[in-house]
Amino acid sequence: MKDTDFDRIRISCNDGVSTVTIDNPPVNVLDAHLMSEMRHFLLSVRNDPKTRVLVFQSADPDFFIAHVDMTLIDEPYAFDDFVQGAPEGLNPFQAFGELLRNLPQVTIVKLAGLARGGGAEFISAADMVFAAEEQAGLAQCEALMGITPGGGATQYLSSRMSRGRTLEIILGADLMDATTAERYGWINRALPAKKLDAFVDQLAQNISALPDGVIAAAKKAVPAADMREGFRREHEAWAGLFERPTAETLIRRGLKAGAQTKEGEKKLEALLRSLKI
Template sequence: MSDIDFSRLRISKADGVATITIDNPPVNVLDVALMSDMRSYLLSVRDDPDTRVLVFQSADPEFFIAHVDMTLIDEPHAFDDFIRDTPEGLNPFQAFGELLREQPQVSIVKLAGLARGGGAEFVAAADMVFAAEEHAGLAQCEALMGITPGGGATQYLSSRMTRGRSLEVILGANLVDATTAESYGWINRALPAVELDGFVERLARNIAALPQGVVAAAKKAVPAVDLREGFRREHDAWAGLFERPAAEKLIRGGLKAGAQTRQGERQLEALLRAL
Protein backbone atom coordinates (compact mmCIF):
# COMPACT_ATOMS: atom_id res chain seq x y z
CA MET A 1 0.00 0.00 0.00
CA SER A 2 1.42 3.36 -1.05
CA ASP A 3 0.62 6.86 0.16
CA ILE A 4 0.47 10.12 -1.78
CA ASP A 5 0.86 13.43 0.05
CA PHE A 6 -1.70 16.22 -0.29
CA SER A 7 -2.41 19.02 2.16
CA ARG A 8 -6.07 18.04 2.73
CA LEU A 9 -6.18 14.41 1.59
CA ARG A 10 -4.55 11.15 2.58
CA ILE A 11 -4.42 8.58 -0.22
CA SER A 12 -3.70 4.88 0.11
CA LYS A 13 -3.98 2.13 -2.47
CA ALA A 14 -4.23 -1.65 -2.34
CA ASP A 15 -5.48 -4.27 -4.82
CA GLY A 16 -6.88 -1.74 -7.27
CA VAL A 17 -8.76 0.25 -4.61
CA ALA A 18 -7.70 3.81 -3.76
CA THR A 19 -8.95 5.10 -0.42
CA ILE A 20 -9.15 8.89 -0.23
CA THR A 21 -9.39 10.21 3.32
CA ILE A 22 -10.54 13.82 3.64
CA ASP A 23 -8.71 15.64 6.44
CA ASN A 24 -9.42 19.38 6.57
CA PRO A 25 -10.03 20.36 10.22
CA PRO A 26 -11.95 21.55 12.05
CA VAL A 27 -15.02 20.36 10.13
CA ASN A 28 -13.83 19.53 6.59
CA VAL A 29 -15.23 22.63 4.91
CA LEU A 30 -15.05 22.52 1.13
CA ASP A 31 -12.51 25.29 0.72
CA VAL A 32 -10.17 26.15 -2.14
CA ALA A 33 -7.39 23.95 -0.77
CA LEU A 34 -9.61 20.88 -0.46
CA MET A 35 -11.15 21.41 -3.90
CA SER A 36 -7.67 21.86 -5.39
CA ASP A 37 -6.35 18.69 -3.78
CA MET A 38 -9.38 16.67 -4.85
CA ARG A 39 -9.28 17.99 -8.39
CA SER A 40 -5.53 17.31 -8.70
CA TYR A 41 -5.93 13.78 -7.42
CA LEU A 42 -8.89 12.90 -9.64
CA LEU A 43 -7.09 14.18 -12.72
CA SER A 44 -3.89 12.34 -11.79
CA VAL A 45 -5.63 8.98 -11.40
CA ARG A 46 -8.01 9.28 -14.35
CA ASP A 47 -5.79 7.31 -16.73
CA ASP A 48 -4.39 4.88 -14.15
CA PRO A 49 -5.42 1.36 -15.23
CA ASP A 50 -4.31 -0.07 -11.89
CA THR A 51 -6.86 2.01 -9.95
CA ARG A 52 -10.37 0.68 -10.50
CA VAL A 53 -12.29 1.87 -7.44
CA LEU A 54 -12.16 5.13 -5.47
CA VAL A 55 -13.44 5.05 -1.89
CA PHE A 56 -13.95 8.41 -0.18
CA GLN A 57 -14.06 8.68 3.60
CA SER A 58 -13.34 11.25 6.30
CA ALA A 59 -10.68 11.40 8.97
CA ASP A 60 -13.32 13.07 11.15
CA PRO A 61 -16.08 10.68 12.30
CA GLU A 62 -18.55 13.57 12.69
CA PHE A 63 -18.09 15.42 9.41
CA PHE A 64 -17.57 14.12 5.87
CA ILE A 65 -17.59 17.51 4.12
CA ALA A 66 -19.35 20.27 6.02
CA HIS A 67 -20.26 22.52 3.02
CA VAL A 68 -18.58 25.16 0.86
CA ASP A 69 -16.39 27.52 2.89
CA MET A 70 -18.68 30.42 3.84
CA THR A 71 -15.71 32.79 4.34
CA LEU A 72 -15.22 32.78 0.56
CA ILE A 73 -17.85 35.51 0.44
CA ASP A 74 -14.92 37.87 1.13
CA GLU A 75 -12.66 36.33 -1.54
CA PRO A 76 -14.29 37.03 -4.93
CA HIS A 77 -11.23 35.86 -6.85
CA ALA A 78 -10.66 32.64 -4.91
CA PHE A 79 -11.84 30.49 -7.80
CA ASP A 80 -10.14 32.31 -10.67
CA ASP A 81 -7.84 29.33 -11.32
CA PHE A 82 -10.80 26.96 -11.31
CA ILE A 83 -12.77 29.15 -13.71
CA ARG A 84 -10.00 29.04 -16.29
CA ASP A 85 -10.22 25.23 -16.39
CA THR A 86 -14.00 24.92 -16.03
CA PRO A 87 -15.86 23.47 -19.03
CA GLU A 88 -18.20 25.86 -20.81
CA GLY A 89 -21.67 25.90 -19.32
CA LEU A 90 -20.59 24.93 -15.80
CA ASN A 91 -19.60 26.97 -12.77
CA PRO A 92 -16.60 25.76 -10.68
CA PHE A 93 -18.77 23.94 -8.14
CA GLN A 94 -20.73 22.10 -10.82
CA ALA A 95 -17.49 21.22 -12.60
CA PHE A 96 -16.14 19.81 -9.33
CA GLY A 97 -19.03 17.37 -9.04
CA GLU A 98 -18.92 16.48 -12.73
CA LEU A 99 -15.22 15.68 -12.49
CA LEU A 100 -16.08 13.01 -9.96
CA ARG A 101 -19.14 11.81 -11.88
CA GLU A 102 -17.08 11.38 -15.05
CA GLN A 103 -14.22 9.42 -13.48
CA PRO A 104 -13.61 6.09 -15.25
CA GLN A 105 -13.22 4.39 -11.87
CA VAL A 106 -16.18 3.40 -9.72
CA SER A 107 -16.55 6.02 -6.97
CA ILE A 108 -17.92 5.04 -3.57
CA VAL A 109 -18.62 7.38 -0.64
CA LYS A 110 -18.44 5.88 2.84
CA LEU A 111 -20.51 8.33 4.85
CA ALA A 112 -20.02 8.02 8.59
CA GLY A 113 -20.88 11.60 9.55
CA LEU A 114 -22.53 14.73 8.15
CA ALA A 115 -22.42 16.19 4.65
CA ARG A 116 -24.21 19.42 3.81
CA GLY A 117 -24.37 21.85 0.89
CA GLY A 118 -21.41 21.33 -1.42
CA GLY A 119 -20.43 18.29 0.63
CA ALA A 120 -23.80 16.68 -0.01
CA GLU A 121 -23.45 17.55 -3.70
CA PHE A 122 -20.11 15.74 -3.80
CA VAL A 123 -21.79 12.72 -2.21
CA ALA A 124 -24.57 12.76 -4.78
CA ALA A 125 -22.06 12.94 -7.65
CA ALA A 126 -20.49 9.62 -6.61
CA ASP A 127 -21.52 6.35 -8.24
CA MET A 128 -22.48 4.74 -4.93
CA VAL A 129 -23.03 5.93 -1.35
CA PHE A 130 -23.25 3.84 1.82
CA ALA A 131 -23.95 5.48 5.16
CA ALA A 132 -23.94 4.73 8.89
CA GLU A 133 -27.50 4.47 10.20
CA GLU A 134 -26.72 5.95 13.59
CA HIS A 135 -24.51 8.90 12.65
CA ALA A 136 -24.68 9.89 8.98
CA GLY A 137 -26.77 12.78 7.72
CA LEU A 138 -27.24 14.81 4.55
CA ALA A 139 -28.62 18.29 3.98
CA GLN A 140 -28.96 20.90 1.29
CA CYS A 141 -29.08 23.84 3.67
CA GLU A 142 -28.52 26.62 1.13
CA ALA A 143 -32.08 27.96 1.38
CA LEU A 144 -31.32 28.97 4.97
CA MET A 145 -28.55 31.18 3.56
CA GLY A 146 -30.92 32.87 1.11
CA ILE A 147 -29.78 30.89 -1.94
CA THR A 148 -30.47 27.63 -3.75
CA PRO A 149 -27.88 24.91 -4.39
CA GLY A 150 -25.40 25.88 -7.09
CA GLY A 151 -23.07 22.89 -7.30
CA GLY A 152 -25.28 20.27 -8.90
CA ALA A 153 -27.76 19.31 -6.19
CA THR A 154 -30.88 20.36 -8.10
CA GLN A 155 -29.89 18.01 -10.91
CA TYR A 156 -28.34 15.15 -8.95
CA LEU A 157 -31.29 14.94 -6.58
CA SER A 158 -33.78 15.03 -9.45
CA SER A 159 -32.07 12.01 -10.99
CA ARG A 160 -32.17 10.11 -7.70
CA MET A 161 -35.62 10.91 -6.27
CA THR A 162 -39.01 12.37 -7.13
CA ARG A 163 -39.47 16.07 -7.75
CA GLY A 164 -41.49 16.40 -4.56
CA ARG A 165 -38.75 14.85 -2.48
CA SER A 166 -36.11 17.01 -4.19
CA LEU A 167 -38.08 20.11 -3.31
CA GLU A 168 -38.56 18.85 0.24
CA VAL A 169 -34.79 18.45 0.61
CA ILE A 170 -33.96 21.83 -0.97
CA LEU A 171 -36.71 23.98 0.55
CA GLY A 172 -37.17 22.06 3.79
CA ALA A 173 -33.42 22.45 4.31
CA ASN A 174 -33.38 19.90 7.12
CA LEU A 175 -30.76 17.33 8.04
CA VAL A 176 -31.87 13.97 6.63
CA ASP A 177 -30.84 10.80 8.44
CA ALA A 178 -29.30 7.87 6.59
CA THR A 179 -32.38 5.65 6.79
CA THR A 180 -34.60 8.34 5.25
CA ALA A 181 -31.95 9.16 2.65
CA GLU A 182 -31.96 5.50 1.62
CA SER A 183 -35.75 5.42 1.31
CA TYR A 184 -35.64 8.59 -0.84
CA GLY A 185 -32.98 7.16 -3.15
CA TRP A 186 -30.36 9.72 -2.08
CA ILE A 187 -27.95 6.94 -1.08
CA ASN A 188 -27.62 3.25 -1.93
CA ARG A 189 -27.94 1.84 1.54
CA ALA A 190 -27.93 2.68 5.24
CA LEU A 191 -25.99 0.20 7.36
CA PRO A 192 -25.23 -0.20 11.06
CA ALA A 193 -22.08 1.78 11.78
CA VAL A 194 -20.20 -1.33 12.89
CA GLU A 195 -20.84 -2.92 9.48
CA LEU A 196 -20.06 0.06 7.26
CA ASP A 197 -16.28 -0.34 6.90
CA GLY A 198 -16.42 -4.05 6.22
CA PHE A 199 -19.24 -3.77 3.72
CA VAL A 200 -17.58 -1.01 1.68
CA GLU A 201 -14.20 -2.74 1.76
CA ARG A 202 -15.65 -6.02 0.48
CA LEU A 203 -17.64 -4.33 -2.26
CA ALA A 204 -14.71 -2.19 -3.40
CA ARG A 205 -12.31 -5.15 -3.50
CA ASN A 206 -14.83 -7.32 -5.33
CA ILE A 207 -15.34 -4.66 -7.98
CA ALA A 208 -11.60 -4.05 -8.34
CA ALA A 209 -11.04 -7.82 -8.82
CA LEU A 210 -13.38 -8.04 -11.80
CA PRO A 211 -11.80 -8.93 -15.17
CA GLN A 212 -10.25 -6.08 -17.12
CA GLY A 213 -12.82 -4.04 -19.00
CA VAL A 214 -15.88 -5.00 -16.96
CA VAL A 215 -16.03 -1.77 -14.95
CA ALA A 216 -15.64 0.39 -18.05
CA ALA A 217 -18.28 -1.61 -19.92
CA ALA A 218 -20.76 -1.35 -17.03
CA LYS A 219 -20.29 2.41 -16.67
CA LYS A 220 -20.76 2.80 -20.42
CA ALA A 221 -23.87 0.61 -20.46
CA VAL A 222 -25.38 2.47 -17.47
CA PRO A 223 -24.56 6.00 -18.61
CA ALA A 224 -24.65 9.11 -16.48
CA VAL A 225 -27.57 11.38 -17.33
CA ASP A 226 -26.72 14.46 -19.38
CA LEU A 227 -27.49 17.33 -17.00
CA ARG A 228 -25.90 20.23 -18.87
CA GLU A 229 -29.08 22.19 -19.58
CA GLY A 230 -30.21 21.68 -15.99
CA PHE A 231 -26.87 22.97 -14.71
CA ARG A 232 -27.41 26.20 -16.65
CA ARG A 233 -30.81 26.70 -15.02
CA GLU A 234 -29.37 25.86 -11.61
CA HIS A 235 -26.52 28.35 -11.95
CA ASP A 236 -28.83 31.15 -13.06
CA ALA A 237 -31.12 30.55 -10.08
CA TRP A 238 -28.23 30.37 -7.61
CA ALA A 239 -26.35 33.37 -8.97
CA GLY A 240 -29.46 35.53 -9.03
CA LEU A 241 -30.14 34.88 -5.35
CA PHE A 242 -26.49 35.17 -4.32
CA GLU A 243 -26.44 38.76 -5.56
CA ARG A 244 -29.27 39.77 -3.23
CA PRO A 245 -28.55 41.37 0.16
CA ALA A 246 -30.29 38.59 2.09
CA ALA A 247 -27.65 36.01 1.12
CA GLU A 248 -24.73 38.10 2.34
CA LYS A 249 -26.54 38.97 5.57
CA LEU A 250 -27.38 35.33 6.34
CA ILE A 251 -23.94 33.98 5.45
CA ARG A 252 -22.14 36.58 7.58
CA GLY A 253 -24.66 36.08 10.36
CA GLY A 254 -24.12 32.35 10.24
CA LEU A 255 -20.38 32.70 10.57
CA LYS A 256 -20.78 35.11 13.48
CA ALA A 257 -23.17 32.69 15.20
CA GLY A 258 -20.75 29.77 14.99
CA ALA A 259 -20.99 28.17 11.56
CA GLN A 260 -17.82 26.29 10.61
CA THR A 261 -17.04 25.56 14.26
CA ARG A 262 -17.59 22.03 15.53
CA GLN A 263 -20.36 23.04 17.89
CA GLY A 264 -22.11 25.22 15.35
CA GLU A 265 -21.99 22.59 12.64
CA ARG A 266 -23.61 19.97 14.85
CA GLN A 267 -26.80 22.07 14.82
CA LEU A 268 -26.27 24.17 11.72
CA GLU A 269 -29.90 24.27 10.57
CA ALA A 270 -31.11 25.53 13.95
CA LEU A 271 -28.31 28.08 14.03
CA LEU A 272 -29.25 29.47 10.61
CA ARG A 273 -33.00 29.45 11.31
CA ALA A 274 -32.36 31.58 14.41
CA LEU A 275 -30.81 34.43 12.42
Protein backbone atom coordinates in the same frame (compact mmCIF):
# COMPACT_ATOMS: atom_id res chain seq x y z
CA MET B 1 0.63 10.15 -6.68
CA LYS B 2 2.09 10.12 -3.16
CA ASP B 3 0.37 10.81 0.13
CA THR B 4 2.94 13.54 0.80
CA ASP B 5 1.70 15.52 -2.20
CA PHE B 6 -1.30 16.72 -0.18
CA ASP B 7 -2.12 18.55 3.06
CA ARG B 8 -5.91 18.06 3.22
CA ILE B 9 -6.32 14.50 1.95
CA ARG B 10 -4.52 11.21 2.52
CA ILE B 11 -4.26 8.51 -0.14
CA SER B 12 -3.80 4.78 0.37
CA CYS B 13 -3.82 2.14 -2.38
CA ASN B 14 -4.43 -1.59 -2.22
CA ASP B 15 -5.16 -4.02 -5.06
CA GLY B 16 -6.68 -1.45 -7.39
CA VAL B 17 -8.60 0.43 -4.70
CA SER B 18 -7.51 3.96 -3.78
CA THR B 19 -8.95 5.27 -0.53
CA VAL B 20 -9.10 9.04 -0.13
CA THR B 21 -9.37 10.24 3.46
CA ILE B 22 -10.48 13.86 3.83
CA ASP B 23 -8.77 15.67 6.71
CA ASN B 24 -9.42 19.42 6.79
CA PRO B 25 -10.11 20.40 10.44
CA PRO B 26 -12.13 21.48 12.21
CA VAL B 27 -15.14 20.30 10.16
CA ASN B 28 -13.84 19.52 6.65
CA VAL B 29 -15.23 22.61 4.94
CA LEU B 30 -14.84 22.53 1.17
CA ASP B 31 -12.41 25.42 0.89
CA ALA B 32 -10.30 26.31 -2.13
CA HIS B 33 -7.32 24.32 -0.83
CA LEU B 34 -9.28 21.10 -0.26
CA MET B 35 -11.10 21.43 -3.56
CA SER B 36 -7.80 22.03 -5.37
CA GLU B 37 -6.20 18.94 -3.85
CA MET B 38 -9.22 16.76 -4.57
CA ARG B 39 -9.40 18.02 -8.14
CA HIS B 40 -5.66 17.47 -8.65
CA PHE B 41 -5.94 13.91 -7.39
CA LEU B 42 -9.00 13.08 -9.51
CA LEU B 43 -7.35 14.44 -12.65
CA SER B 44 -4.16 12.49 -11.94
CA VAL B 45 -5.89 9.17 -11.39
CA ARG B 46 -8.60 9.16 -14.07
CA ASN B 47 -6.27 7.73 -16.73
CA ASP B 48 -4.59 5.23 -14.41
CA PRO B 49 -5.64 1.70 -15.50
CA LYS B 50 -4.30 0.24 -12.26
CA THR B 51 -6.82 2.22 -10.20
CA ARG B 52 -10.26 0.67 -10.54
CA VAL B 53 -12.17 1.90 -7.50
CA LEU B 54 -12.04 5.13 -5.47
CA VAL B 55 -13.37 5.16 -1.90
CA PHE B 56 -13.90 8.48 -0.14
CA GLN B 57 -14.07 8.74 3.64
CA SER B 58 -13.34 11.26 6.39
CA ALA B 59 -10.74 11.35 9.14
CA ASP B 60 -13.38 13.05 11.31
CA PRO B 61 -16.19 10.66 12.34
CA ASP B 62 -18.59 13.61 12.81
CA PHE B 63 -18.15 15.33 9.44
CA PHE B 64 -17.59 14.14 5.87
CA ILE B 65 -17.53 17.50 4.06
CA ALA B 66 -19.40 20.16 6.02
CA HIS B 67 -20.22 22.41 3.02
CA VAL B 68 -18.48 25.04 0.89
CA ASP B 69 -16.37 27.40 3.00
CA MET B 70 -18.63 30.30 4.00
CA THR B 71 -15.64 32.61 4.54
CA LEU B 72 -15.09 32.59 0.77
CA ILE B 73 -17.60 35.41 0.65
CA ASP B 74 -14.57 37.62 1.40
CA GLU B 75 -12.37 35.91 -1.21
CA PRO B 76 -14.16 36.45 -4.52
CA TYR B 77 -11.14 35.36 -6.56
CA ALA B 78 -10.42 32.12 -4.68
CA PHE B 79 -11.84 29.99 -7.49
CA ASP B 80 -10.48 31.87 -10.49
CA ASP B 81 -8.22 28.93 -11.43
CA PHE B 82 -11.19 26.58 -11.26
CA VAL B 83 -13.26 28.81 -13.54
CA GLN B 84 -10.50 28.76 -16.17
CA GLY B 85 -10.35 24.98 -16.07
CA ALA B 86 -14.10 24.33 -15.94
CA PRO B 87 -15.92 22.95 -18.99
CA GLU B 88 -17.98 25.54 -20.85
CA GLY B 89 -21.33 26.18 -19.21
CA LEU B 90 -20.36 24.91 -15.75
CA ASN B 91 -19.42 26.92 -12.68
CA PRO B 92 -16.43 25.58 -10.67
CA PHE B 93 -18.60 23.69 -8.18
CA GLN B 94 -20.61 22.00 -10.91
CA ALA B 95 -17.39 21.15 -12.75
CA PHE B 96 -16.01 19.58 -9.58
CA GLY B 97 -19.02 17.29 -9.26
CA GLU B 98 -18.94 16.41 -12.95
CA LEU B 99 -15.26 15.51 -12.76
CA LEU B 100 -16.16 12.96 -10.08
CA ARG B 101 -19.32 11.73 -11.82
CA ASN B 102 -17.58 11.08 -15.13
CA LEU B 103 -14.52 9.23 -13.88
CA PRO B 104 -13.95 5.81 -15.47
CA GLN B 105 -13.35 4.32 -12.02
CA VAL B 106 -16.16 3.29 -9.70
CA THR B 107 -16.54 5.92 -6.98
CA ILE B 108 -17.86 5.01 -3.53
CA VAL B 109 -18.54 7.30 -0.56
CA LYS B 110 -18.33 5.89 2.95
CA LEU B 111 -20.44 8.34 4.97
CA ALA B 112 -20.06 8.10 8.74
CA GLY B 113 -20.84 11.72 9.68
CA LEU B 114 -22.58 14.81 8.32
CA ALA B 115 -22.49 16.21 4.78
CA ARG B 116 -24.26 19.39 3.75
CA GLY B 117 -24.30 21.76 0.80
CA GLY B 118 -21.27 21.16 -1.41
CA GLY B 119 -20.41 18.08 0.64
CA ALA B 120 -23.80 16.54 -0.04
CA GLU B 121 -23.44 17.46 -3.73
CA PHE B 122 -20.10 15.64 -3.86
CA ILE B 123 -21.82 12.59 -2.42
CA SER B 124 -24.64 12.80 -4.97
CA ALA B 125 -22.10 12.89 -7.82
CA ALA B 126 -20.50 9.61 -6.71
CA ASP B 127 -21.54 6.26 -8.17
CA MET B 128 -22.45 4.71 -4.82
CA VAL B 129 -22.98 5.94 -1.25
CA PHE B 130 -23.20 3.89 1.93
CA ALA B 131 -23.95 5.55 5.25
CA ALA B 132 -23.93 4.77 8.96
CA GLU B 133 -27.46 4.49 10.32
CA GLU B 134 -26.72 5.96 13.74
CA GLN B 135 -24.38 8.77 12.71
CA ALA B 136 -24.71 9.94 9.10
CA GLY B 137 -26.81 12.84 7.90
CA LEU B 138 -27.23 14.81 4.67
CA ALA B 139 -28.69 18.23 3.94
CA GLN B 140 -28.98 20.83 1.22
CA CYS B 141 -29.35 23.76 3.60
CA GLU B 142 -28.53 26.56 1.14
CA ALA B 143 -32.07 27.95 1.28
CA LEU B 144 -31.46 28.95 4.90
CA MET B 145 -28.68 31.22 3.59
CA GLY B 146 -30.94 32.83 1.01
CA ILE B 147 -29.69 30.84 -1.98
CA THR B 148 -30.36 27.58 -3.80
CA PRO B 149 -27.80 24.83 -4.43
CA GLY B 150 -25.26 25.75 -7.09
CA GLY B 151 -23.00 22.71 -7.29
CA GLY B 152 -25.23 20.17 -8.97
CA ALA B 153 -27.75 19.18 -6.28
CA THR B 154 -30.83 20.21 -8.28
CA GLN B 155 -29.79 17.87 -11.09
CA TYR B 156 -28.22 15.01 -9.13
CA LEU B 157 -31.14 14.72 -6.74
CA SER B 158 -33.66 14.88 -9.60
CA SER B 159 -31.94 11.88 -11.20
CA ARG B 160 -32.17 9.90 -7.96
CA MET B 161 -35.69 10.68 -6.71
CA SER B 162 -39.01 12.37 -7.47
CA ARG B 163 -39.38 16.11 -8.04
CA GLY B 164 -41.41 16.39 -4.85
CA ARG B 165 -38.71 14.79 -2.75
CA THR B 166 -36.02 16.92 -4.39
CA LEU B 167 -37.98 20.09 -3.56
CA GLU B 168 -38.54 18.82 -0.02
CA ILE B 169 -34.79 18.45 0.47
CA ILE B 170 -33.92 21.83 -1.07
CA LEU B 171 -36.73 23.93 0.42
CA GLY B 172 -37.25 21.96 3.63
CA ALA B 173 -33.51 22.41 4.22
CA ASP B 174 -33.40 19.94 7.11
CA LEU B 175 -30.85 17.30 8.02
CA MET B 176 -31.92 13.89 6.73
CA ASP B 177 -30.88 10.71 8.53
CA ALA B 178 -29.33 7.82 6.65
CA THR B 179 -32.37 5.56 6.85
CA THR B 180 -34.63 8.19 5.27
CA ALA B 181 -31.97 9.06 2.69
CA GLU B 182 -31.91 5.40 1.66
CA ARG B 183 -35.69 5.32 1.33
CA TYR B 184 -35.64 8.48 -0.82
CA GLY B 185 -32.91 7.11 -3.08
CA TRP B 186 -30.26 9.65 -2.04
CA ILE B 187 -27.90 6.85 -0.97
CA ASN B 188 -27.55 3.16 -1.78
CA ARG B 189 -27.85 1.75 1.73
CA ALA B 190 -27.93 2.70 5.39
CA LEU B 191 -25.89 0.23 7.44
CA PRO B 192 -25.12 -0.19 11.14
CA ALA B 193 -22.09 1.98 11.86
CA LYS B 194 -20.06 -0.98 13.09
CA LYS B 195 -20.57 -2.77 9.74
CA LEU B 196 -19.95 0.18 7.39
CA ASP B 197 -16.18 -0.15 6.97
CA ALA B 198 -16.20 -3.89 6.36
CA PHE B 199 -19.08 -3.70 3.88
CA VAL B 200 -17.58 -0.91 1.77
CA ASP B 201 -14.09 -2.38 1.87
CA GLN B 202 -15.35 -5.78 0.69
CA LEU B 203 -17.50 -4.26 -2.05
CA ALA B 204 -14.59 -2.15 -3.30
CA GLN B 205 -12.27 -5.15 -3.38
CA ASN B 206 -14.88 -7.29 -5.14
CA ILE B 207 -15.37 -4.67 -7.85
CA SER B 208 -11.64 -4.12 -8.27
CA ALA B 209 -11.11 -7.87 -8.75
CA LEU B 210 -13.52 -8.10 -11.69
CA PRO B 211 -12.07 -9.16 -15.06
CA ASP B 212 -10.64 -6.46 -17.31
CA GLY B 213 -13.26 -4.51 -19.21
CA VAL B 214 -16.21 -5.28 -16.94
CA ILE B 215 -16.18 -1.98 -15.01
CA ALA B 216 -15.86 0.11 -18.18
CA ALA B 217 -18.61 -1.87 -19.90
CA ALA B 218 -20.98 -1.48 -16.95
CA LYS B 219 -20.40 2.26 -16.67
CA LYS B 220 -20.93 2.63 -20.40
CA ALA B 221 -24.13 0.56 -20.32
CA VAL B 222 -25.47 2.60 -17.38
CA PRO B 223 -24.61 6.06 -18.74
CA ALA B 224 -24.42 9.29 -16.79
CA ALA B 225 -27.34 11.55 -17.69
CA ASP B 226 -26.72 14.67 -19.78
CA MET B 227 -27.46 17.51 -17.37
CA ARG B 228 -25.94 20.48 -19.20
CA GLU B 229 -29.17 22.43 -19.64
CA GLY B 230 -30.13 21.72 -16.04
CA PHE B 231 -26.77 22.96 -14.80
CA ARG B 232 -27.29 26.21 -16.70
CA ARG B 233 -30.66 26.76 -15.04
CA GLU B 234 -29.23 25.84 -11.64
CA HIS B 235 -26.34 28.30 -11.97
CA GLU B 236 -28.61 31.14 -13.03
CA ALA B 237 -30.90 30.53 -10.05
CA TRP B 238 -28.00 30.27 -7.58
CA ALA B 239 -26.03 33.24 -8.94
CA GLY B 240 -29.11 35.46 -9.10
CA LEU B 241 -29.89 34.84 -5.42
CA PHE B 242 -26.25 35.16 -4.38
CA GLU B 243 -26.14 38.67 -5.79
CA ARG B 244 -28.87 39.78 -3.39
CA PRO B 245 -27.86 41.30 -0.05
CA THR B 246 -29.84 38.70 1.91
CA ALA B 247 -27.37 35.92 1.16
CA GLU B 248 -24.33 37.90 2.31
CA THR B 249 -26.12 39.01 5.47
CA LEU B 250 -27.17 35.48 6.41
CA ILE B 251 -23.76 33.98 5.69
CA ARG B 252 -21.94 36.58 7.78
CA ARG B 253 -24.41 36.22 10.63
CA GLY B 254 -24.15 32.45 10.41
CA LEU B 255 -20.38 32.58 10.78
CA LYS B 256 -20.70 34.95 13.72
CA ALA B 257 -23.21 32.61 15.37
CA GLY B 258 -20.87 29.62 15.16
CA ALA B 259 -21.09 28.09 11.71
CA GLN B 260 -17.92 26.19 10.75
CA THR B 261 -17.17 25.35 14.38
CA LYS B 262 -17.70 21.80 15.60
CA GLU B 263 -20.54 22.72 17.92
CA GLY B 264 -22.22 25.05 15.48
CA GLU B 265 -22.11 22.53 12.65
CA LYS B 266 -23.79 19.82 14.72
CA LYS B 267 -26.93 21.98 14.84
CA LEU B 268 -26.40 24.10 11.74
CA GLU B 269 -30.00 24.13 10.50
CA ALA B 270 -31.30 25.41 13.85
CA LEU B 271 -28.48 27.96 13.97
CA LEU B 272 -29.32 29.31 10.53
CA ARG B 273 -33.07 29.37 11.20
CA SER B 274 -32.44 31.53 14.27
CA LEU B 275 -30.85 34.31 12.23
CA LYS B 276 -32.80 37.51 11.72
CA ILE B 277 -32.76 39.60 8.54
